[in-house]
Amino acid sequence: MQQKRFGARAEYREPERQRVKDSPTLTEAFQKLKSLTVEFEHYDPAGTTRNNRVKYEVNVQNVKSVFRFDCTNPECIGGDFDLTGPIAEAVAAHKEVVQGEVVCKGWRSRTTINTVHCNSIFRRTVGLRYGALGLRLAGRQSGLSADRTASFPSSRGRLRTSG
Numbered sequence: 001m002q003q004k005r006f007g008a009r010a011e012y013r014e015p016e017r018q019r020v021k022d023s024p025t026l027t028e029a030f031q032k033l034k035s036l037t038v039e040f041e042h043y044d045p046a047g048t049t050r051n052n053r054v055k056y057e058v059n060v061q062n063v064k065s066v067f068r069f070d071c072t073n074p075e076c077i078g079g080d081f082d083l084t085g086p087i088a089e090a091v092a093a094h095k096e097v098v099q100g101e102v103v104c105k106g107w108r109s110r111t112t113i114n115t116v117h118c119n120s121i122f123r124r125t126v127g128l129r130y131g132a133l134g135l136r137l138a139g140r141q142s143g144l145s146a147d148r149t150a151s152f153p154s155s156r157g158r159l160r161t162s163g
Contacts, residue, residue, distance in 0.1 A: 008077045008110050013070075016080065020066045026058065029065035030091045036060055037127040038083070042072040045119035071104045073120050077113060079106020081122040090128055098126045 006014070026033055036058040042051040051072050067087055071079040081102050090098040104118040 008113070009075075012078045012106075013080075016068065020064045020068065023064045023066040026060040026063050026065050026067070026087075030060075030088075032130045033060055033091055033128060034131050035127075035129040036063075036087070038124055039127075040069065040122060040124040043121035043123065045121065047121050051120075069122065071106055071118060071120050071122075073104070073106075073108065073118050075109035076104060076106040076118040076120065077110055079104035079118045079120070083124070083126070087126065087128075090126060094130065096128055098128070100124060 023029070026036060038056045038058060039054070040056070041053045043049060044051065065088075066082075066084050068080055068082040068084065071081065073079070081104065086098060086100060100123070102122045102124075104120040104122065106118040107113045108116045108118045
């Protein structure tokens, strides 16, 4: 039987896939989290050229709590973008909106391993909505009441989520 040969990118991603597979769902990990929306954009290393823009309405009952996105550089090795920590921190603080930027620390290609980082940029806005108790806690922190609407920027003007 012939064995499959994997490149460095596939070798890096295989344990990452297993880490995702072995993790609980977002609902299991964060019981008060009712919805999650991620809007993200990938940029070149200079931050001047946007490669794509995506709005992702997450199914929190099925999506795993190890939450990561692949780098858009097709030759990147050992990079990618892991939002597991930022999402866990946002839920722990009952935040409704979290924005940020991450720079890919993978290698630009197999020929530049250990010499040139990928440095692709991943900018994101994460909108979180909680159940009644979670929303009341978030409202106390943000000044919103539990029945007010939280909003965050979207590619089509404003995306509104209500409790």
